[in-house]
Amino acid sequence: MKNNPVARKTSGVSKVLRIALYTVLLAMAFFYLMPLVIMLITSLKDSEEVRNGTLLSLPAYLHFDSWTKAWSGACTGSTCTGISPYFLNSFKIVIPAVAISTLLGAINGYVISLWKFRGSDLFFAALLLGCFIPFQVVLLPMAQTLGWLGIASSTTGLVFVHVVYGVAFTTLFFRNFYQSIPGELVKAARLDGAGFFTIFYRIILPVSTPIIVVTVIWQFTQIWNDFLFGVAFSGFDSQPVTVALNNLVNTSFGGKEYNVDMAAAIIAALPTIVVYVLAGKYFVRGLTAGAVKG
């Protein structure tokens, strides 16, 4: 009984605190959402409304013209094809690069964690550095190599580059995942006469689904969003969508069409946003993998 007034008082304080808490959280949600909402609003205005309205003024009715234009008519430099060919280029780069780097990563991780040999740990440590070097250090030598291989300025070249510098990450993912598989499992299978690939195919792969999903999503996002390799190694016809978007937005001649820019930006962001919305859990797991152990 004696405690009651005190309890009521603290609950009053905590109520105020809770309201403050929700206010901050909602304000932050607004901060994160606002740019996307404004992009969307802007892309649905006509150019008159863009020039005379403010960021938050709504369009009188919905114009999808800037979307069509961004997709198939907007000009970057002298060509007016919109960003659709480059959007397809991105897929041509992303799909093989993700598939190859994931496969390589899986088999590397399998070796490094379950078939250790002398030097394999050292190799893994050396490979880790590949996740972190500033790619500026390899840009010029890689440009020369691509020239020698005859795949400069092509989507094939970009696939190659993304596999080369993605495999460190994919190996890290799979290695960390396979670390938890008991070595006895492999030992027992070997005694039963199963070989290297049989064990991988029959025992390891079937339990790997979660880490495959994490790796595929991580690689997809990374490669889709890449700009540095795209701008350094692509030719005119093999530009990925990020490079095309940047060219479109920074084209200086002619009137600026912000609504078209915004539509193009949303189109370029759409694939990764869709993946994030559908498989956010795995995306987060990829982000935090390596950073938070266990």
Added chain:
Amino acid sequence: MNTNTANSGSKKTQSGRSARFSLADWMPKIVLAPTMIIAIVCIYGYMIWSAVLSFTNSRMLPSYKFVGWDQYERLFNNDRWMVALTNLGIFGSLFILICLFLGIMLAIFLDQKIRAEGALRTIYLYPMAISFIVTGTAWKWLLNPTNGIQKLMIDMGFENFKFDWLTNPDMVVYCLVIAAVWQASGFVMALFLAGLRGVDGDLIKAAHLDGASTFTTYRRIILPSLKPVFFSALVILSHIAIKSFDLVQALTNGGPGYASDLPANFMYTYTFTRSQIGMGSASAMVMLGCILAILVPYLYSELRGEKNEK
């Protein structure tokens, strides 16, 4: 190590099939070989190659006439490079501090049994899924003085409102900070939230039973136990800052003039558009040095910690 001894043990028992077995012994190495070659050539080989180029007088094409430290001397006498380095200092420290502050705050707040936590988390983190080019494009539109936030505020009645950082050489670097924080702070939140959820519940209960307030519990018990998460976040954020290239390219294109250049943009411009390969390589090596200075101690402690756990 353990598997190694197992290998030699089984070899003895099944020495009859030695030919097949030696193939099986070699298989892991054969499989790992492509990645090994990639790592040796495309990571370490190229690193050395760039280092070599940075000591030559290469301009439009690589040449192998050595000039000692000349390129580094020219680099640090180059005004544009010094601007880029200063920008990295300002941008990097503000970006890291604000991201850490916001991220930790949001993680703790979300940890208070919040309704719709999942939805909020999704909203905070989605910018991380987007390309920096898209982020740059969006913020370029928001921050431009003629149509953006400045105009919005003036139209709302704040007639003297001024927000022209994007076109102001002294302030433009803060525009980079705003956009980069918008993109990456949710990531810090996710890291810390995962860390918070991993803290031993009994520890917290014990603290509460001892009469510690929620605030004290966080300050004295929970946050100190998240020190590893803190260091991971610190390393990842500084890594993002040093490598930042796309954001500058899309948001300011280095401008006005070269007021918002970062080292990565300097390197790209000098190597690929200004035909100064030697100096460009020197700047890349400086960037590598910065990253290694942060990374080597971190990886060393991580790997050592892992060994101790075993």
